[in-house]
Amino acid sequence: MKARRGGILRSVPPTGLVLLSVTSTQFGSAFAKGLFPALGAAGTVALRVGFAALLLMSLWHPRVRGYSRRAYLYVGLFGIALATMNLAFYSALARIPLGVVVTLEFSGPLAVAVVGSRKALDLLWVTFAAAGILLLAPWTGAHYNPLGILLALTAGACWAAYILLSARVGHHIPGIAGLAMAMSIAGLLLVPTGFAKDGWHLVSPLLMMQGLGVSILSSVVPYSVELEALRRLPTHVFGLLMSLEPAMASFAGWLILGEGIGLRGASAMLLIIAASVGTTRGQRTAG
Numbered sequence: 001m002k003a004r005r006g007g008i009l010r011s012v013p014p015t016g017l018v019l020l021s022v023t024s025t026q027f028g029s030a031f032a033k034g035l036f037p038a039l040g041a042a043g044t045v046a047l048r049v050g051f052a053a054l055l056l057m058s059l060w061h062p063r064v065r066g067y068s069r070r071a072y073l074y075v076g077l078f079g080i081a082l083a084t085m086n087l088a089f090y091s092a093l094a095r096i097p098l099g100v101v102v103t104l105e106f107s108g109p110l111a112v113a114v115v116g117s118r119k120a121l122d123l124l125w126v127t128f129a130a131a132g133i134l135l136l137a138p139w140t141g142a143h144y145n146p147l148g149i150l151l152a153l154t155a156g157a158c159w160a161a162y163i164l165l166s167a168r169v170g171h172h173i174p175g176i177a178g179l180a181m182a183m184s185i186a187g188l189l190l191v192p193t194g195f196a197k198d199g200w201h202l203v204s205p206l207l208m209m210q211g212l213g214v215s216i217l218s219s220v221v222p223y224s225v226e227l228e229a230l231r232r233l234p235t236h237v238f239g240l241l242m243s244l245e246p247a248m249a250s251f252a253g254w255l256i257l258g259e260g261i262g263l264r265g266a267s268a269m270l271l272i273i274a275a276s277v278g279t280t281r282g283q284r285t286a287g
Helices: 002-010 014-033 036-060 069-093 098-105 107-115 122-135 146-172 177-203 205-232 235-242 245-257 262-286
Strands: none
Touching (some): 014 036, 014 098, 036 205, 069 098, 069 177, 098 107, 107 122, 107 262, 146 177, 245 262
């Protein structure tokens, strides 16, 4: 069964896999926001992460024993980062448009890329990213919820931690096993939180089916196809394609939720996409 899944993924061009991941993630987030009136952010993220943990463990059957203490420590930290990132992201999504959340969240991976670089040109990309973030700040005249902005930036910081911890976990645990274990830890942290806030609404059959769909779109499909894409694509090409996420998020938010981000939001998005593309191309040149 695992070999069949791998064969299907290998039959798709790697660029197609990344575009599938970007589309699936952002449309999954848009559908998730539609559950907020019934479940709230905490309940929705509990279903998403809880189902993602179950599906990753059952689909990939990762080995969970026989690793070092250091490996389990990194997995635990990875799980905490995943839980915090998802909760902050969904809490931000409850307050501001999807396109704005994803634009701000990109500050995390940008920071990782720039800190790891020694090129003077990267200061330009930092300036672009900072300008994009400042365009969305309340004190510059933007009309976005300040707590939503802060939560989106928190999600970005957790995304940075996710990237760094993912590399650490990958050194100790092969394949998708580390991610599946970390997702299980995140589920153990978030599902009780969701029940405490939204109670037995979470076990409504209809809402559970919708939560399962969100989990497949937002977690299972992206994580699985990105793993295969990274094996076949140069890192700089992968990064360039992932830079489409803010634009895809804005499109999904407009199409499904009727959200607009306005000229200010669009300008911020373009600045941060430009910073992401510039940083990624700089990494290719350095390589």
